[in-house]
Amino acid sequence: MRKPLVVALCALAMTGAGAMPAVAAEAPPTSADTAAATGTTTTGTTTTGTVMDTVNGVLDSLSGLTAPKAGAVNFAGTVALSNCSGSVVRMPDAEDDDPALVLTNGHCLESGFPGPGQVLTDRASSRTFSLLNASGSRVATLRADRLLYATMTDTDAAIYRLSTSYARIKSSYGIDALTLDDSRPAAGTSISVVSGYWRRIYNCSVDGFAHRLKEGDWTFKDSVRYTPECNTIGGTSGSPVVDSATGKVVAVNNTGNEDGERCTLNNPCEVDENGQVTVRQGINYAQQTYLFPACFGPDSKLELDASGCLVPKP
Incomplete structure (x- = not known):
């Protein structure tokens, strides 16, 4: 679980934090994110506004260098967090007017790593995410209203619920959520x-x-x-x-x-x-x-007791 070099150096200098587990870390916030989140950027317990805005400007200047070819997998629907990557996702049977969800790692939480055996559910959140278009440019700041699920036990995942729907994201920015496959991938994929x-x-x-x-x-x-x-x-x-x-x-x-x-x-x-x-x-x-997918019902509701839901539970 690795932080980007600049973020790691800031955290070490300002908090004395040690290394994260080997998963990759979250992305620096945009200036829009910074304004939306009270004028400063928070990485764990560290306030790092000016440095992170500078890093984000460098990333924006490089984004055009990685524009995907037509028809290939691209950046549309992905998001940048304050210290990690993520994506707007939907379950296979989700409705367009359901609240949108964001998927990232459990170790990317603002509050630090969940402990072994710990599963967090249904927590208030106001975390912001920079929504990217196909070429990797920022088009919007999305905000969560709940952390629905997070753990580092058996898996390493966190799912946030946004304060907007899939339909509104599509109508406002022309971006579709990525669909979670409900089938296990195969070797060689x-x-x-x-x-x-x-x-x-x-x-x-x-x-x-x-x-x-x-x-x-x-x-x-x-x-x-x-x-x-x-x-x-x-x-x-x-x-x-x-x-x-x-x-x-x-x-x-x-x-x-x-x-x-x-x-x-x-x-x-x-x-x-x-x-x-x-x-x-x-x-x-x-x-x-x-x-x-088996753990989510209508309106993006987490249903850990649903038949077939086999993720770790609190």
């Missing part, structure tokens, strides 16, 4: 990891799956392992992993082994069914999202 933080798209394939992925105090189940082409970096945490053929989200990007260490923060290890540990330096991972 071509995928794109789309980072709103860096306005960068990584293209590779699903190399396989880690039975257990252990990183520090956290353990993730059935994690997606990328082929080496998806060399994701700090700032890509929470990026949607998109099936290149269907355009549906099959996972959320979250971590990678940076230094070849064994099962430490920023250096997850794989543990198979027999307890055998494998370290793959330079390889990155994501957490599958196909379980979430």
